[in-house]
Structure formats: structure tokens, C-alpha cells
Amino acid sequence: MTVETAAGATPPDPELVQLLTPEGQRVPHERYDALIADITDDDVRALYRDLVLGRRVDGEAVALQRQGELGLWASLLGQEAAQVGSARALRDQDHVFPTYREHAVALCRGVDPVKLLALFRGVDQGSWDSVETRFHLYTIVIGAQTLHATGYAMGIQRDGAIGTGDPDRDAAVIAYFGDGATSQGDVNEAFIWASVVNAPVVFFCQNNQWAISEPLERQTRVPLYRRAAGFGFPGVRVDGNDVLACLAVTREALQRARDGEGPTLVEAFTYRMGAHTTTDDPTRYRLNAELEHWKLKDPIERVKAYMVRGDIADQAFFDSVEQEAEELAVHLRAACRALPDPTPASIFDHVYVEPTPDLVAQREAMSAYLDSFAEEVAR
Amino acid sequence: MTSLNIVKAINAGLRRSMENDAKVLVMGEDVGKLGGVFRVTDGLQKDFGEDRVIDTPLAESGIIGTAVGLALRGYRPVCEIQFDGFVFPGYDQIVNQVAKMHYRSGGRLRLPIVIRIPFGGSIGAVEHHSESPEAYFAHTPGLKVVTCSNPLDAYWMIQQAIELDDPVVFFEPKGRYYTKGEVDLDGAADLPLESARVAVPGTDATVVAYGPMVKTCLDAAAAAADDGRSLEVIDLRTLAPLDLRAVYDSVRRTGRLVVVHEAQRTLGIGAEVAARVTEECFYSLEAPVQRVTGYDTPYPPARVEEEYLPGLDRVLDAVDRTFAY
Ligand SMILES: Cc1ncc(C[n+]2csc(CCOP(=O)(O)OP(=O)(O)O)c2C)c(N)n1
Ligand SMILES: [Mg+2]
Numbered sequence: 001m002t003v004e005t006a007a008g009a010t011p012p013d014p015e016l017v018q019l020l021t022p023e024g025q026r027v028p029h030e031r032y033d034a035l036i037a038d039i040t041d042d043d044v045r046a047l048y049r050d051l052v053l054g055r056r057v058d059g060e061a062v063a064l065q066r067q068g069e070l071g072l073w074a075s076l077l078g079q080e081a082a083q084v085g086s087a088r089a090l091r092d093q094d095h096v097f098p099t100y101r102e103h104a105v106a107l108c109r110g111v112d113p114v115k116l117l118a119l120f121r122g123v124d125q126g127s128w129d130s131v132e133t134r135f136h137l138y139t140i141v142i143g144a145q146t147l148h149a150t151g152y153a154m155g156i157q158r159d160g161a162i163g164t165g166d167p168d169r170d171a172a173v174i175a176y177f178g179d180g181a182t183s184q185g186d187v188n189e190a191f192i193w194a195s196v197v198n199a200p201v202v203f204f205c206q207n208n209q210w211a212i213s214e215p216l217e218r219q220t221r222v223p224l225y226r227r228a229a230g231f232g233f234p235g236v237r238v239d240g241n242d243v244l245a246c247l248a249v250t251r252e253a254l255q256r257a258r259d260g261e262g263p264t265l266v267e268a269f270t271y272r273m274g275a276h277t278t279t280d281d282p283t284r285y286r287l288n289a290e291l292e293h294w295k296l297k298d299p300i301e302r303v304k305a306y307m308v309r310g311d312i313a314d315q316a317f318f319d320s321v322e323q324e325a326e327e328l329a330v331h332l333r334a335a336c337r338a339l340p341d342p343t344p345a346s347i348f349d350h351v352y353v354e355p356t357p358d359l360v361a362q363r364e365a366m367s368a369y370l371d372s373f374a375e376e377v378a379r
Numbered sequence: 380m381t382s383l384n385i386v387k388a389i390n391a392g393l394r395r396s397m398e399n400d401a402k403v404l405v406m407g408e409d410v411g412k413l414g415g416v417f418r419v420t421d422g423l424q425k426d427f428g429e430d431r432v433i434d435t436p437l438a439e440s441g442i443i444g445t446a447v448g449l450a451l452r453g454y455r456p457v458c459e460i461q462f463d464g465f466v467f468p469g470y471d472q473i474v475n476q477v478a479k480m481h482y483r484s485g486g487r488l489r490l491p492i493v494i495r496i497p498f499g500g501s502i503g504a505v506e507h508h509s510e511s512p513e514a515y516f517a518h519t520p521g522l523k524v525v526t527c528s529n530p531l532d533a534y535w536m537i538q539q540a541i542e543l544d545d546p547v548v549f550f551e552p553k554g555r556y557y558t559k560g561e562v563d564l565d566g567a568a569d570l571p572l573e574s575a576r577v578a579v580p581g582t583d584a585t586v587v588a589y590g591p592m593v594k595t596c597l598d599a600a601a602a603a604a605d606d607g608r609s610l611e612v613i614d615l616r617t618l619a620p621l622d623l624r625a626v627y628d629s630v631r632r633t634g635r636l637v638v639v640h641e642a643q644r645t646l647g648i649g650a651e652v653a654a655r656v657t658e659e660c661f662y663s664l665e666a667p668v669q670r671v672t673g674y675d676t677p678y679p680p681a682r683v684e685e686e687y688l689p690g691l692d693r694v695l696d697a698v699d700r701t702f703a704y
Binding site: 071072100119120121122123124125140141142180181183184185186211212213214218219279280284285341342343344346347348351358359362366369370373 | 408409411412413414416434435436437438440441464465467468503504505506507508644645674675676677679680681682683684686687692693696
């Protein structure tokens with residue numbers, strides 16, 4: 001007997017918020033136009049720059065991994081618009097809880113990309129200042145950060161930093177996670193928690209269609225954004241390759257949160273154009289035709305087309321962004337190679353606020369042991 | 380004889396179990412079409428179908444919890460946890476449900492579940508991909524915990540684990556996955572699952588290890604032999620229950636014992652081995668039992684993992700210490 005599975009049972013595309021077509025045509029939207037009415041040509045150029053720099057950092061990291069400079073890299077290729085659009089919807093005081101793939105969000109929050117490289121090089125486990133950047137450390141255990149985000153949002157609630165109407169005070173939290181993550185208990189608990197306490201948190205799901213080798217239908221039979229209804233808060237599906245739509249939808253969700261109206265689930269419908277990570281081989285489980293199809297919806301190309309079409313930027317601008325990306329790449333390559341390895345004794349640092357006697361003894365034993373080799377060499 | 384690495388040996392063992400018993404299922408993240416991130420289940424879905432090789436939703440508690448239900452219904456699920464650090468979302472199901480079902484049902488309910496976990500470091504990975512959580516499970520009554528160190532054991536032990544009516548946590552030394560060895564696919568296992576094995580005989584000191592550290596200790600024994608010192612290396616293979624008969628026998632001859640594991644030192648398997656050997660072989664011991672282990676820190680960043688992990692030199696240094704008494 002064959003058990004019926006959900007394979008092939010993906011429902012037809014539901015309504016998708018889109019403001020820019022893949023061809024770069026600006027399409028009106030009754031609800032969301034107002035949310036980006038203030039966006040100037042300068043702002044569009046800035047978004048374009050974010051997208052290009054995000055992609056460049058990513059591409060450089062993949063290359064560095066291939067050259068043996070990084071242990072691993074999780075590429076964001078194809079997800080630039082979802083990340084930049086949502087990140088640029090944030091206010092300074094908002095707080096971000098990322099997965100391991102939010103490199104373009106990190107850039108927008110002012111995290112030094114060399115610090116992202118350091119993590120994947122195996123030099124440390126996250127060295128950026130998450131308090132100063134309001135960009136929390138990467139979380140690799142799938143889904144765990146959605147609860148952290150919810151708890152942080154509960155703190156904001158208790159601090160009275162929502163619903164005051166002061167745009168510099170009211171704050172929200174955004175939790176990033178993937179389509180696969182929606183199966184985790186933690187994510188579902190976060191939904192419940194946020195709903196029950198009406199927490200100022202935005203659940204931003206980048207549905208890139210794949211969880212390593214497992215397609216979306218292994219995780220769900222309904223479009224993910226619709227799950228929110230069952231938990232009791234709004235859900236919206238946005239074209240994740242449309243930076244303007246992602247900006248608009250996330251702005252609305254964040255403002256709802258800051259106003260004290262509770263959580264929103266945003267499903268950014270996008271595509272993982274690269275491998276899951278540098279160790280993955282997607283040819284084993286997906287067809288190239290799918291990738292080719294999504295290439296036509298490239299998040300950067302459509303903004304560029306829009307800008308050219310509307311005379312928002314000229315070739316000199318595009319060249320200057322390219323030039324800046326190139327300079328960043330050169331810097332990253334050199335800075336990555338120059339990252340010092342941690343010292344052996346440093347593994348004992350920060351296990352606790354104060355080192356315990358046991359750990360001090362272990363560190364001393366290790367040092368004495370390593371010194372014995374140095375002495376041997378000296379002899 | 381066929382030359383196989385550990386990945387291929389476990390794959391062959393799974394295949395044989397599935398052929399022999401239609402109730403055996405394989406389930407986990409990416410185990411189907413991809414064949415697992417390490418390819419341990421490569422080709423099984425193609426040959427046994429999607430009902431028996433299940434690409435599960437991304438949820439470890441779900442993987443273990445549904446395996447409990449399947450086992451209650453008469454199936455024999457083999458669950459794959461993708462990496463050691465990701466077993467913890469399923470830990471509650473393992474410790475509270477899997478481990479206790481037989482006991483609290485007065486023996487009426489059996490859960491023949493195997494939970495495969497690639498464990499250990501030295502692969503240059505990011506966080507949560509290099510851990511050695513075996514003691515958490517060995518500490519839990521009701522679970523059997525085993526680990527293989529070579530392709531031959533891998534091939535037989537996975538089959539024996541699947542045949543067992545108790546739940547088994549099966550640790551696979553991912554850092555040694557590509558170590559090759561000769562396997563007679565059609566023969567019979569030469570050892571029961573719950574037994575240790577003398578990996579190399581020796582006379583001067585006893586070195587006990589399991590999983591990825593067995594190779595390290597065999598290398599240490601070879602290096603020691605060059606210096607005229609004979610080490611007996613014992614591969615524990617089973618951590619719960621522990622089988623220390625060969626260890627006691629060895630220590631009674633050598634008087635010196637070094638226990639080696641990647642996992643943190645405190646309350647690790649080494650502590651239990653040391654305690655039992657002290658109880659059983661007190662008058663034979665010429666020196667305190669030495670432990671060579673990971674340090675009591677979280678698994679460190681990859682660029683410094685070599686200093687964290689026990690290596691050949693640290694093993695030999697510990698052997699030297701047993702001679703210094
Ligand atoms: C708890 C847990 N289980 C398994 C893994 C291994 N793993 C890493 S990424 C991944 C797939 C994640 O898919 P998704 O949530 O869609 O995010 P994406 O990688 O596509 O961005 C898996 C299974 C993990 N990191 N954490
Ligand atoms: Mg995904």
C-alpha cells in the first residue's frame with residue numbers, strides 16, 4: 001500500500017503582494033502603495049546599493065570558502081530583496097533575531113561583514129555587538145531564535161516601549177526563519193506565545209522553497225502565511241524578490257507591533273538560488289529548470305530595470321555601485337585572510353562570568369602541556 | 380570481502396535490515412531523495428520507497444515522537460538526527476518517552492527504535508555540528524548507547540541495533556566516516572552488540588576509547604611501539620550498558636589505564652570507567668586512572684578544535700603519566 005503524501009499537493013499561488021514585477025514595472029497596490037509613498041529616488045538607489053553589496057559579500061564569501069579560507073558559508077543568493085526590504089523597514093531601536101543566512105540584514109544593521117566571515121571561518125561564534133547593532137547573534141539550531149525574539153518583545157512591552165506614539169521610542173522585534181523552520185515546535189510555540197501576550201514581534205519567514213533537500217510540501221499543505229490565522233494574528237504573503245513590496249509589508253507589520261497591536265507573520269516568497277550551504281549539492285534533488293525559472297525573477301535585476309525605466313539612475317550610478325562592491329570585495333578578501341586564529345587557551349574564556357577553579361586548572365594544564373612542546377623545540 | 384568506508388558500511392547494514400524485515404523504516408531530515416547530508420541513507424528511498432524511507436518535516440521532537448507511535452504499531456523505525464547538536468529538540472521525547480515506555484508499561488510495551496546520531500568533531504564545522512553528547516544518553520536508564528569505530532563494526536552493529544527490542548542510540552563517528560576497511564557482507568557478526576573489543580593487544584598499559592578516538596589511540600599505540608612500549612587498546616563499542624570485562628582483564632595485566640574521549644571530561648564516560656576500574660582492579664593499579672578528553676567548555680570554534688580534541692600526543696602524555704607513579 002502506498003500512503004498518500006502531500007507531494008504535489010501544493011495549493012495554487014494565493015494572493016501575493018507585489019509592487020514591482022519581475023520586468024521592473026511598478027504596479028499599483030491599494031493597500032501597500034501608501035506604505036512606500038515617502039520613498040524617493042535616492043531611497044531606491046540606496047536599496048539597490050544594499051542589494052548589490054549584499055550579493056557581493058555573499059559571492060565573495062562563497063569564493064573564500066572554495067579557496068579554503070572559510071569552513072562553510074550559507075549563501076543568501078536570491079534572497080537579497082527579502083532581506084534588504086525587511087531590514088530597511090526597521091527603525092534604529094528595533095531588534096533583529098536572525099538565522100544563519102541573514103547576511104544582507106546584517107549589513108543593513110551596520111554589522112561588519114568581516115565578522116560574518118570570522119564566524120564561518122571558525123575563528124569565533126559571533127563577535128559583533130548585538131546590543132549596539134540590535135542584530136542578535138546568528139542562530140543555527142532551527143527555530144530557536146523565534147522564541148528569543150518573542151521574549152525580547154515581551155521585555156519591550158514591559159518597558160512600555162510600544163504604543164506611546166513616539167517614533168523614536170516605540171520598538172518592535174523581527175524574527176527571521178525559513179520555511180523548514182515552521183515545522184519546529186519552537187516556532188509554533190513562539191506563534192502561540194506572541195499571540196497570547198500580543199507581543200510586538202514580526203515573524204519574517206523567508207520561504208525559499210527548500211529546507212536543504214526537502215521541498216516546501218514536506219513541511220506544509222497550506223501556504224505558510226495562512227498558518228497565522230489559526231494562531232490568531234494576521235499573515236501576509238509578499239513577493240520576496242520584490243524589495244519595495246518587502247519594505248512595504250514589513251513596515252506595516254513592524255508599525256502594528258510598535259503600536260501595540262501584536263504580531264504578524266510575513267511570508268516572503270522567494271527562492272534559494274544557490275546550494276543550501278557550500279557543502280550541499282542541489283543537483284541531487286532539484287531540477288535546473290526550477291532555478292532557471294527563478295532567475296527570471298531576480299531581485300536585483302528587477303530593481304535595476306525599474307530604475308532604468310524610470311530614469312532613476314544612470315550608468316554612472318550603476319558603475320559607482322559596482323566599483324564600491326569591488327572595493328568591498330578586495331577588502332573582505334584581505335581582511336578574512338588576516339583574521340588571527342584564536343589561541344588555544346582562549347577556549348576557556350567566557351564559559352562562565354567568572355572562571356571556575358576547575359576551568360582555571362584545566363587551562364593551566366593545557367598551557368603547561370603546550371609549553372612542553374615549545375621547550376622541546378627550543379632544546 | 381568488500382572494501383567500504385563507514386558511511387557505506389552503515390548504508391549496507393541498513394539495506395540488509397530493510398530487506399530482512401519489512402517493518403524497518405528509515406526516517407529523518409533529508410534522508411530520502413538526498414540520501415542524508417552524509418549520504419548514509421543513499422539510494423534507500425529509491426529502492427524501498429517513500430513509505431519506508433521518509434523525508435520528515437524539520438522537527439526532531441516530531442521525528443522521535445512519531446517513531447514512538449510507529450514502534451507501538453509494530454514498526455522498527457531508524458531515526459536519523461542530522462547532527463549531534465540537533466538531537467536536543469528531540470531530547471524530551473527520547474528521555475521521557477522512548478527510554479521509559481518499557482518500564483512504565485510493566486514490560487508490555489517495547490520500543491525497538493534506533494536513533495542514529497553522527498557525533499564528534501574535527502570536521503571544521505560551525506557550532507552544534509561537532510558535539511559528543513553520548514553521556515547524556517548513557518546516563519538515562521532504558522536507553523542502550525553504542526558507537527562504532529570502523530566499517531566492519533558499523534555494518535554489523537547497525538543491524539544488531541535494529542534487531543534489538545530496546546531503544547538504541549547509535550553514535551556514528553562522523554570524523555571517521557570515510558575510514559575504509561574490509562567487510563564480509565555475507566558473513567555473520569563475530570561479536571554481540573553489547574560487547575567491547577580488544578582493538579590491539581598490548582602488555583604495558585591499557586588505553587580505552589570508543590568511536591572516533593579509537594583510531595587516535597591505535598595511532599598512539601603504534602607510536603608507543605616505536606618507543607618500545609606496548610599499549611593495549613580497547614574499543615568499548617557499547618556505552619550503555621558498559622562492557623568492561625576486557626578492560627578489567629587488561630588492567631589486571633598492565634596496571635595502567637588511560638581513558639580517552641572527545642566529550643567533556645566532567646561526568647563523562649571516562650569518569651564511569653575510572654570509577655568501576657578502581658572498584659574492580661584497585662590492587663592491580665600502579666597509577667591513578669588517567670583521562671584524556673575534551674575540556675569542560677562548549678565545543679570551541681573550528682580553528683582551535685585541534686587543541687580541544689585529544690590527539691595522539693595527549694594520549695601518549697597520559698600514558699607517560701601512568702608510568703611516572
Ligand atoms: C534543530 C535543527 N535541526 C536540523 C538542523 C540542520 N539544518 C540546518 S539548515 C536546515 C534546513 C533549514 O531550512 P529552512 O528553515 O527552510 O531555512 P533555509 O536553510 O532554507 O534558509 C537543516 C535541516 C539544524 N540546524 N537545526
Ligand atoms: Mg528554506
